[in-house]
Amino acid sequence: MSLWLLFGLCIFYLLFLFGVAYYAERKSLGGNSLINNPLIYALSLTTYCTAWTFYGSVGKAAMTGIGFLPTYLGPIILAGFWYILFRYVIRICKIQRITSIADFIASRYGSSTTIGVLVSVVSILSIIPYISLQLKAISQSFDILYNNINDSDALIQTNTGLMTAILMSIFIIIFGTRNIDASERQEGMVFAIAFEAVFKLIAFLAIGIYVTFFVYDGFTDIFRQANDALILERLTSVSTSSVGGYWDWFMLINLSFFAFMLLPRQFYLIGVQNTDEEHSSSAAWLFSLYLLTINIFIIPIALGGLIAFQGQNVNADTFVLMMPISDGNYVLSLIVFFGGFAAATGMIIASAYAISMMLTNNLLLPFTLRFVTDDHRYNIPKMILKLRRISIIFIMFFAYIFLVLVGSEYPLVEIGLISFVGIVQLAPSFFGAILWKRGNKKGVITGLALGTLVWIFTLVLPTLIRANLIFDIDILSEGALGMGILRPYALFGYMGMSNIVHGMFWSLLFNLGAYIVVSIYTNPTIQELEKASEFSAIGNNLVGDRIALNQNINAVPFVQIKQLLERFFGKEEAEKLIHKYQADYQVIFKPHHKVTPSFIDYTENLLTGVVGSATSRILVSKIVKRITLEDGDIIKAVSETHDIISQSKQLEAKSKRLEVTTAQLQHANERLKELDEMKDNFIASISHELRTPLTSIRAFAEMLSNKNYDLEHRKDEFLNIIVKESSRLSHLINDILYFEKLVQSQDDLLLTHIDLNDLVDEVVISLLPQAEEAEVSFEIIRVPEHRSSIFVDADKLKQVFINLINNAIKFNDPTKPEKHIKITLARLSDNFEITVLDNGIGIPASELEIIYKEFYQIESDKENKPYGSGLGLAISKKIIELHNGTIAVRSSLSQWTEFVICLPQ
Amino acid sequence: MKFSTLQFMRRLQKTILLAVLMLFIMNFPFVAILDMGNLAFDIPVLYLFFYLLWALLIVVYFYIYKNNRA
Numbered sequence: 007m008s009l010w011l012l013f014g015l016c017i018f019y020l021l022f023l024f025g026v027a028y029y030a031e032r033k034s035l036g037g038n039s040l041i042n043n044p045l046i047y048a049l050s051l052t053t054y055c056t057a058w059t060f061y062g063s064v065g066k067a068a069m070t071g072i073g074f075l076p077t078y079l080g081p082i083i084l085a086g087f088w089y090i091l092f093r094y095v096i097r098i099c100k101i102q103r104i105t106s107i108a109d110f111i112a113s114r115y116g117s118s119t120t121i122g123v124l125v126s127v128v129s130i131l132s133i134i135p136y137i138s139l140q141l142k143a144i145s146q147s148f149d150i151l152y153n154n155i156n157d158s159d160a161l162i163q164t165n166t167g168l169m170t171a172i173l174m175s176i177f178i179i180i181f182g183t184r185n186i187d188a189s190e191r192q193e194g195m196v197f198a199i200a201f202e203a204v205f206k207l208i209a210f211l212a213i214g215i216y217v218t219f220f221v222y223d224g225f226t227d228i229f230r231q232a233n234d235a236l237i238l239e240r241l242t243s244v245s246t247s248s249v250g251g252y253w254d255w256f257m258l259i260n261l262s263f264f265a266f267m268l269l270p271r272q273f274y275l276i277g278v279q280n281t282d283e284e285h286s287s288s289a290a291w292l293f294s295l296y297l298l299t300i301n302i303f304i305i306p307i308a309l310g311g312l313i314a315f316q317g318q319n320v321n322a323d324t325f326v327l328m329m330p331i332s333d334g335n336y337v338l339s340l341i342v343f344f345g346g347f348a349a350a351t352g353m354i355i356a357s358a359y360a361i362s363m364m365l366t367n368n369l370l371l372p373f374t375l376r377f378v379t380d381d382h383r384y385n386i387p388k389m390i391l392k393l394r395r396i397s398i399i400f401i402m403f404f405a406y407i408f409l410v411l412v413g414s415e416y417p418l419v420e421i422g423l424i425s426f427v428g429i430v431q432l433a434p435s436f437f438g439a440i441l442w443k444r445g446n447k448k449g450v451i452t453g454l455a456l457g458t459l460v461w462i463f464t465l466v467l468p469t470l471i472r473a474n475l476i477f478d479i480d481i482l483s484e485g486a487l488g489m490g491i492l493r494p495y496a497l498f499g500y501m502g503m504s505n506i507v508h509g510m511f512w513s514l515l516f517n518l519g520a521y522i523v524v525s526i527y528t529n530p531t532i533q534e535l536e537k538a539s540e541f542s543a544i545g546n547n548l549v550g551d552r553i554a555l556n557q558n559i560n561a562v563p564f565v566q567i568k569q570l571l572e573r574f575f576g577k578e579e580a581e582k583l584i585h586k587y588q589a590d591y592q593v594i595f596k597p598h599h600k601v602t603p604s605f606i607d608y609t610e611n612l613l614t615g616v617v618g619s620a621t622s623r624i625l626v627s628k629i630v631k632r633i634t635l636e637d638g639d640i641i642k643a644v645s646e647t648h649d650i651i652s653q654s655k656q657l658e659a660k661s662k663r664l665e666v667t668t669a670q671l672q673h674a675n676e677r678l679k680e681l682d683e684m685k686d687n688f689i690a691s692i693s694h695e696l697r698t699p700l701t702s703i704r705a706f707a708e709m710l711s712n713k714n715y716d717l718e719h720r721k722d723e724f725l726n727i728i729v730k731e732s733s734r735l736s737h738l739i740n741d742i743l744y745f746e747k748l749v750q751s752q753d754d755l756l757l758t759h760i761d762l763n764d765l766v767d768e769v770v771i772s773l774l775p776q777a778e779e780a781e782v783s784f785e786i787i788r789v790p791e792h793r794s795s796i797f798v799d800a801d802k803l804k805q806v807f808i809n810l811i812n813n814a815i816k817f818n819d820p821t822k823p824e825k826h827i828k829i830t831l832a833r834l835s836d837n838f839e840i841t842v843l844d845n846g847i848g849i850p851a852s853e854l855e856i857i858y859k860e861f862y863q864i865e866s867d868k869e870n871k872p873y874g875s876g877l878g879l880a881i882s883k884k885i886i887e888l889h890n891g892t893i894a895v896r897s898s899l900s901q902w903t904e905f906v907i908c909l910p911q
Numbered sequence: 912m913k914f915s916t917l918q919f920m921r922r923l924q925k926t927i928l929l930a931v932l933m934l935f936i937m938n939f940p941f942v943a944i945l946d947m948g949n950l951a952f953d954i955p956v957l958y959l960f961f962y963l964l965w966a967l968l969i970v971v972y973f974y975i976y977k978n979n980r981a
Binding site: 072075079082083085086087089090225226229230233238239242243244245251252253255256259287288290291294295298301302305 | 919922923926929930933934937938939940942943946948950952953954955957958961962965966968969972973975976
């Protein structure tokens with residue numbers, strides 16, 4: 007097969023691709039979109055499977071076994087989130103007319119030019135090597151095919167890489183840069199990419215089936231042979247697939263999880279080229295199925311190649327191509343070659359286009375437009391298109407330069423992964439944009455800058471050093487500046503991770519750390535807040551329809567906006583766009599009408615589609631003065647906040663009061679329960695007390711009235727008992743009635759001046775019989791005569807003394823030889839103090855508090871109930887309180903008890 | 912496809928749970944249990960595990976997304 011025939015076939019394939027794209031464009035102009043379905047959407051996203059998958063995965067599988075898999079596991083896990091993540095990204099891209107990941111991130115953080123530049127630089131730095139990787143795959147496979155088929159002794163090094171670079175540039179320029187509005191769908195390009203996705207799958211399945219079922223006898227046969235050849239052993243374990251074992255495995259899954267939608271081409275196809283957000287749902291499982299299908303044969307081909315080329319010096323990256331060639335199956339090898347070609351060109355088209363957009367919008371335009379917008383000699387639309395074309399050529403050129411300088415030294419997989427780590431630097435700012443409202447511009451800039459520096463130091467620099475382009479190779483082993491902790495592959499001296507995971511870990515650590523810390527400690531600008539809330543409004547409203555966003559914008563005459571649009575879209579197109587808005591919103595603008603804020607948004611978004619968000623904002627800002635928060639607004643906002651805070655404080659206070667009331671109620675409730683229980687006890691005890699005298703009265707009365715008994719001689723005795731019991735009964739009833747009366751008629755006191763000494767004497771004399779019976783002696787210390795007059799209700803106070811002294815007699819201690827009661831009367835400056843001290847049985851400390859309670863009777867007396875109702879002390883306390891006095895008690899168990907009454911005068 | 916916020920939240924919960932589960936069983940220490948070089952039908956158990964899990968996941972996605980199509 008001649009060189010020219012092979013070249014001819016390549017040209018034919020590319021022409022065919024042009025034809026496919028052209029066909030789709032024609033169809034879409036006729037109103038029939040070929041890409042408007044989930045299958046094409048899913049297929050376009052498989053540009054994720056590049057030549058790296060096609061050739062490199064087999065190479066990686068041959069070296070590390072299952073180690074190639076994490077690159078696909080990440081996206082598979084992510085696929086579960088497509089319906090929400092993609093929907094969000096798609097809406098933001100559509101509403102804000104965003105055309106690249108740089109625009110997306112810059113837009114969220116206040117349309118920041120700096121962030122736009124940073125993200126673009128990181129993306130371009132990461133993706134150019136990735137594109138050269140594809141060029142390398144193409145030229146390598148071309149050379150292998152040509153040299154092996156022709157079996158030429160002298161290996162011919164062709165320059166397929168350069169040829170491809172040129173042809174790809176032409177393709178992208180033709181199908182990607184015809185329309186000034188980049189947010190418009192590029193039907194031809196997307197359809198061509200989807201076509202290539204099908205082609206590469208078929209080609210890979212063809213070689214997979216060929217190796218598995220024709221060269222070998224099915225899956226089990228390959229594995230059995232590999233096992234016999236002792237190849238399988240070292241390829242079956244996760245732990246040995248990488249230096250860092252399971253940790254590397256985990257990190258690599260995360261790497262692909264995050265990188266999947268951050269790769270500029272993926273973002274572009276996911277967000278910008280989507281035709282219907284509902285496609286993301288069905289595409290999720292279709293895409294997963296595609297990945298599984300293409301992955302099934304990777305290990306069989308790798309093992310098959312290892313068995314077939316055992317002992318030969320064959321690069322594992324080329325197994326896919328070498329298997330059919332070595333069997334002389336040239337047709338199949340051609341199919342495989344074009345499968346790889348499709349995988350590579352699909353990626354090149356999408357990537358080069360996506361990053362050329364960033365190069366134009368974020369790096370070239372902001373600086374160019376500064377000089378030309380006011381100069382009417384320039385035709386801006388034409389100039390922008392020209393810049394885009396130059397960017398594409400520039401990118402392809404540098405990809406080729408990189409291939410020549412570095413690319414030939416490295417296996418496919420390593421360069422691909424270095425690019426991934428570069429791209430994953432966008433993860434904190436991107437996912438922060440979606441999930442964390444607090445994240446701000448300063449945080450992103452610091453994080454991204456630090457992460458990128460660490461990435462360059464740990465992965466890019468060593469690559470260049472190993473390609474002998476810069477510095478001395480000693481830096482790798484001795485560290486930068488001769489410092490051991492600054493070794494690019496072993497930062498801070500740790501070597502337990504693979505180079506890729508090592509670089510990923512440290513760069514992301516610095517990146518994410520700086521992003522979070524700086525975001526927390528600095529404040530966002532008003533612009534950022536505005537954008538952040540627009541983004542989160544879209545995020546919060548994913549279920550419903552899109553919502554209109556309004557901004558505070560000063561009135562601007564329509565004519566100025568119109569001129570701006572005309573400069574960028576041309577008169578005709580601008581007219582159409584304005585007409586569309588007027589139709590949608592049912593408004594008509596006259597030249598000097600003030601436009602609505604939503605029309606300014608519309609304009610800004612239209613311009614974002616052309617020049618990117620940062621530049622668009624600058625352009626609109628030139629004619630629209632945005633209302634910034636005035637002092638008054640801030641005060642208003644502060645006072646509103648203050649109101650809310652004070653309201654919440656009031657609420658808090660109320661709830662506290664409620665708590666107190668609840669506690670009080672609870673307390674009252676407990677008290678009620680206690681009283682209720684006491685009443686029950688009282689009724690039980692009082693009915694017993696009432697029944698006891700009644701029973702004896704009745705019994706003795708019956709006996710007396712019974713004629714059968716001769717009781718004449720005991721008649722007096724019985725009658726005495728009856729009288730005593732009756733008086734006890736009436737005494738009890740009196741007590742109850744008296745207490746009731748006291749409780750009900752609080753201030754019904756009959757106050758008179760009487761002599762305290764006389765009052766006490768009277769009481770003591772009346773109680774002498776009981777005292778003598780109990781062998782208790784009295785000692786009374788009186789007040790001096792001239793000071794003994796007291797102004798009280800005499801009867802009531804007498805009752806108190808009776809109760810207290812009676813108790814003192816009742817609760818004497820029979821074990822003591824001398825029982826006495828000491829009553830002390832004293833007149834202090836303006837009150838009387840009356841003390842009743844006995845040496846009786848005392849009151850337990852635990853009961854001192856409750857002795858005044860109604861119906862309380864001392865526990866120890868239960869068995870032998872004393873003569874009383876349990877009301878004595880309650881009545882006494884009530885009376886003293888009615889006199890505004892106090893009554894207190896002190897006691898020592900089985901030694902003494904002292905009651906102290908204090909009566910003011 | 913229009914579905915309510917509640918359905919949306921339910922689906923989100925399901926997906927997050929699924930993703931956490933996947934991350935868990937695709938990593939140490941779960942994978943280490945299968946990672947002992949054993950063969951089933953001459954094929955390493957680890958390979959079978961990952962590919963079958965993958966296929967299962969596609970079926971799950973298919974049903975999750977299908978059920979929500981109104």
